[in-house]
Amino acid sequence: NAEYFFFKQWYQRRVRGAFWQQVRCLSTYGKLTDHILSSIGDIVGPHNVTTSESARNLHGTDESFHPTQAPDAVVTPLNTAHVSEIMRLCHLERIPVIPFGTGTGFEGGVGAMYGGLSLALHKMTEIVEVNSCDFDATVRAGVTRHQLNDWIRADGLHFPIDPGAGASVCGMCSTSASGTNAVRYGTMRENVLNLEVVLADGTVLHTAGEGRRPKKTSAGYNLTNLFVGSEGTLGVITQATVRLHGIPEATAAAISSFESIQNAVDAVVEILQCGLPMARIEFLNSDMIAACNGFSGLDLTEAPTLFLEFIGSPAGVEEQAMLAEELCVGNGGENFAWATEHSEREKLWKARHNCWYAVKAQHPGKHAYSTDVVVPISHLPDTIVHCHELAADMDVPLPIVGHVGDGNFHCFLLSDQGCPEEVIKIKDFSRALALRAQSVGGSCTGEHGIGLGKRELLIKEVGPGAMSTMILLKKSLDPKLIMNPGKVIALDHLE
Amino acid sequence: MSGLRVLVGCKRVIDYAVKIRVRPDHLGVVTDGVKHSMNPFDENAVEEAVRMKQKKVAKEIIVASCGPTQSQETIRTALAMGADRGIHVELAKGEEDLQPLAVAKVFAKLVEKEKPDLVILGKQAIDDDSNQTTQLLAGLLDWPQGTMASVLEHSDGVLKITREIDGGLEDISVKLPAVVSADLRLNEPRYATLPNIMKAKKKKIEKMSVADIGVDVTPRLKVQNVVDPPVREAGDKVPDVSVLIEKMKEKGHLK
Numbered sequence: 001n002a003e004y005f006f007f008k009q010w011y012q013r014r015v016r017g018a019f020w021q022q023v024r025c026l027s028t029y030g031k032l033t034d035h036i037l038s039s040i041g042d043i044v045g046p047h048n049v050t051t052s053e054s055a056r057n058l059h060g061t062d063e064s065f066h067p068t069q070a071p072d073a074v075v076t077p078l079n080t081a082h083v084s085e086i087m088r089l090c091h092l093e094r095i096p097v098i099p100f101g102t103g104t105g106f107e108g109g110v111g112a113m114y115g116g117l118s119l120a121l122h123k124m125t126e127i128v129e130v131n132s133c134d135f136d137a138t139v140r141a142g143v144t145r146h147q148l149n150d151w152i153r154a155d156g157l158h159f160p161i162d163p164g165a166g167a168s169v170c171g172m173c174s175t176s177a178s179g180t181n182a183v184r185y186g187t188m189r190e191n192v193l194n195l196e197v198v199l200a201d202g203t204v205l206h207t208a209g210e211g212r213r214p215k216k217t218s219a220g221y222n223l224t225n226l227f228v229g230s231e232g233t234l235g236v237i238t239q240a241t242v243r244l245h246g247i248p249e250a251t252a253a254a255i256s257s258f259e260s261i262q263n264a265v266d267a268v269v270e271i272l273q274c275g276l277p278m279a280r281i282e283f284l285n286s287d288m289i290a291a292c293n294g295f296s297g298l299d300l301t302e303a304p305t306l307f308l309e310f311i312g313s314p315a316g317v318e319e320q321a322m323l324a325e326e327l328c329v330g331n332g333g334e335n336f337a338w339a340t341e342h343s344e345r346e347k348l349w350k351a352r353h354n355c356w357y358a359v360k361a362q363h364p365g366k367h368a369y370s371t372d373v374v375v376p377i378s379h380l381p382d383t384i385v386h387c388h389e390l391a392a393d394m395d396v397p398l399p400i401v402g403h404v405g406d407g408n409f410h411c412f413l414l415s416d417q418g419c420p421e422e423v424i425k426i427k428d429f430s431r432a433l434a435l436r437a438q439s440v441g442g443s444c445t446g447e448h449g450i451g452l453g454k455r456e457l458l459i460k461e462v463g464p465g466a467m468s469t470m471i472l473l474k475k476s477l478d479p480k481l482i483m484n485p486g487k488v489i490a491l492d493h494l495e
Numbered sequence: 496m497s498g499l500r501v502l503v504g505c506k507r508v509i510d511y512a513v514k515i516r517v518r519p520d521h522l523g524v525v526t527d528g529v530k531h532s533m534n535p536f537d538e539n540a541v542e543e544a545v546r547m548k549q550k551k552v553a554k555e556i557i558v559a560s561c562g563p564t565q566s567q568e569t570i571r572t573a574l575a576m577g578a579d580r581g582i583h584v585e586l587a588k589g590e591e592d593l594q595p596l597a598v599a600k601v602f603a604k605l606v607e608k609e610k611p612d613l614v615i616l617g618k619q620a621i622d623d624d625s626n627q628t629t630q631l632l633a634g635l636l637d638w639p640q641g642t643m644a645s646v647l648e649h650s651d652g653v654l655k656i657t658r659e660i661d662g663g664l665e666d667i668s669v670k671l672p673a674v675v676s677a678d679l680r681l682n683e684p685r686y687a688t689l690p691n692i693m694k695a696k697k698k699k700i701e702k703m704s705v706a707d708i709g710v711d712v713t714p715r716l717k718v719q720n721v722v723d724p725p726v727r728e729a730g731d732k733v734p735d736v737s738v739l740i741e742k743m744k745e746k747g748h749l750k
Contacts, residue, residue, distance in 0.1 A: 147512065150512055151510075151512065151530070153686050153687075154532055154533070154572050154687060155687075155692075156575070156686065156687050156688050156689040156691070156692045157689075158686075246688065246689040247686045247687075247688045247689070248688065249688045249689075249690050249691070313690075342683070
C-alpha cells in the first residue's frame with residue numbers, strides 16, 4: 001500500500017543511503033570487457049565500435065545542465081538485426097545500454113550513470129516509405145525531422161512537430177517531444193502510428209503490427225504510446241511511422257503587447273474559446289523581450305507579448321487575424337501588427353525565433369538552462385507571478401517563453417558551470433517551479449521528459465498507484481534493468 | 496509592356512540529400528530507384544518567375560524540361576509553384592545523355608516557338624555542375640545574358656541584375672529579350688502546397704520529342720571514368736609541437 005511504499009523508500013534512503021544503493025547496483029552490472037566488445041565488433045564491424053575518449057564524451061552529453069557521463073564504449077549499429085543481437089548479448093552479460101539519437105535532449109537522458117554502452121543510431125538513416133495519399137511516413141532511427149521534411153517537401157507535406165533542435169524522429173518518440181505548433185498538431189503522442197522496438201532481451205516488436213499504418217485502431221493494448229515518452233528505458237526505438245500534414249496554403253503572423261500577463265492570457269483563452277484554429281500562440285515576458293531587443297536590435301515594447309500564427313486559405317488567415325486583433329484589443333492589447341508575406345512574418349517573429357540565443361548572449365560563456373512545466377491555462381498568470389517570486393533572491397532577469405496555447409512555458413536561466421552555488425540555485429528554482437505546477441493540476445514536464453533530474457517529481461506527480469504500475473511495467477520489460485538505467489525511475493525504486 | 500512572357504527551364508536530378516553511389520562500370524552514378532527532384536537552382540528560377548507574375552511584371556510562365564518520362568513530375572512541381580503551363584521534351588532511348596549544348600539547342604527552338612521575353616534557367620545542375628546551358632543558349636539566340644543572378648529587377652524592357660562573381664557582386668543592365676541564370680540567393684523558393692498540387696494536375700503539359708523539334712542532340716563529350724574520392728584516412732595524434740614538426744618534415748610539408 002501507498003504508505004508502506006513511501007516508508008520503505010525513506011527507510012532505504014535514510015539507513016542504507018543512496019550511495020550504497022549505487023555501489024550495489026554498479027557491482028551487479030556486467031563489465032564491458034574487450035571480449036564482449038570484440039563480439040559486438042563481429043556483429044556491426046570493428047569500425048563501428050569505439051572506446052575513444054572523444055566519442056564517449058560526445059555520447060554522454062546532451063543539451064541539459066547535467067555534466068557529461070561518458071559510456072564505456074560507443075557502438076553504431078546499421079540495422080535492426082544488429083540492435084537485436086547487441087541487446088541479446090548485453091542482456092546476457094547485464095551491460096547497461098543507452099540508445100542515442102542526436103544528443104539534443106534537455107534532461108540528461110543520455111548520461112551513462114552506470115557505465116555500459118551508448119547505442120549510436122545515427123547510421124540508420126533510411127526513410128523507408130512515404131505514403132503521401134495516406135499522410136504517413138516510416139523512418140529509421142537515424143532520420144532527423146529536418147531530413148524527413150526535406151524528403152517530402154515536393155509532395156506538399158510536412159512533419160510539423162518542431163522542438164527547437166534538429167532532433168531525430170525516433171528520439172522525439174522517446175521523449176514524447178512537442179513544439180510550438182502543438183496547439184494545432186498535437187505532440188508526438190498524437191502523431192505516431194507504429195513503432196518498431198527492440199526490447200532488452202533482443203525481441204523485436206511492432207507496436208501496431210509490422211507494416212501497419214491505420215489512422216486509428218482499437219486493436220489490443222496501446223503499445224505505441226507506451227514506448228512514446230519512455231526515454232529509452234523500455235526498449236530501443238529503431239523505426240517510427242508518423243503522421244504527416246499538409247503544408248499550409250497561407251500563413252499569417254501577428255504580434256501584440258499587453259499591460260499585464262493576465263491580460264495576455266485572457267486574450268489567449270478568448271481566442272481559443274472562439275475556436276480560432278491557431279497554428280502557434282507564443283508568449284514572451286518583458287525580460288525576454290528586453291533580451292531579444294538587445295540581441296536582434298529590435299525596439300519592441302518591453303511588456304508581456306503574444307506571438308500568433310494562423311494557417312489556412314489566404315482569405316481564411318486574414319479573417320482569423322482580424323478576429324484575433326479584435327480579441328487582443330478587447331483585452332488591452334497594444335501595438336497589434338500582422339503580416340502574410342514571408343519576410344514580413346519573419347520580422348514580426350524575429351524575437352521569438354532568436355530568444356534562446358538572445359538570452360545566452362546576455363552572458364557569453366555561461367550555460368543556459370531551460371525549465372519546462374505545464375499548467376492549466378487558467379493558472380498561467382499566477383504560476384508566472386510565482387516564478388518571479390522564486391527568482392527574487394537570484395537577482396537575475398527571468399526571461400520566459402511559453403507555448404501558451406498548451407499552458408507550457410520555459411524560464412531560461414544562465415549559470416556558470418564552474419560555480420556550484422549558481423547551479424544549485426537553478427536546480428532549486430526548477431524543482432520549486434515544478435512542485436508549484438503540480439499543485440495547480442499541471443505537470444513537472446511539458447515536453448522535455450523526466451530524464452535524470454525529475455525522477456522524484458514523477459513519483460509525486462503520478463502518485464503511488466500509477467508509480468507502482470510503471471515500476472511493474474519496467475521490471476517486466478527490462479528485468480535486468482539494462483535499458484538506460486537511472487532514468488525516469490531511479491534504480492533504488494526498482495531493486 | 497503589358498507583361499512579360501517568361502520561359503523557365505528545369506531539370507530532374509538526383510535529390511541533393513541522397514548519398515551518391517558510383518556505378519560498378521564506373522561510367523556514371525546509380526540512378527535506378529534513387530530519389531530525384533527538381534534541381535535546386537531551377538527552384539530559384541521558377542520562384543523568381545512566379546514572383547514576377549505576382550508583381551504583375553510577368554503575364555505568363557511556361558516551364559520546360561528535357562528528360563525522361565518522369566520529368567513530368569518535375570514540371571508538375573513547377574506548375575504547383577505557380578507556372579501556367581508546361582512543355583516536356585521527352586527523350587527517347589539513346590538520347591538520355593543530353594549535354595548542355597544539346598539542351599541549349601532544344602531551348603533555342605522552344606524560344607523560336609513560344610517567343611518569350613525572358614528565359615530563366617538555374618545556373619547549373621547539381622549532377623553535372625556544367626554551368627553552360629544559359630551561356631550557350633544566349634550565344635545561339637544572340638541574346639544578352641545575366642548569369643549567377645542574385646537580384647533581378649525589371650523596368651521598361653531593361654533588366655537590372657546583380658551577379659554573384661568570384662570577386663564579389665557585379666551589377667549589370669541587360670535589354671530584353673535576355674537569358675538569365677538563377678543563383679541560390681536570388682530568392683527562397685516556396686513549397687508546393689496540396690491545394691496547388693491539385694490545381695497543377697489540371698494545367699496543360701505539351702509533350703514533344705527531340706525529333707519533333709528537329710535538333711541534333713548527339714553528345715560531344717564522352718565520360719571515360721567515374722570514381723569515388725579516396726577514402727579519408729584516420730589522423731595521427733601527436734603529443735607535442737616538436738613531434739608535429741618532425742612528422743611534417745618527414746612528409747615533406749616542411750623543409
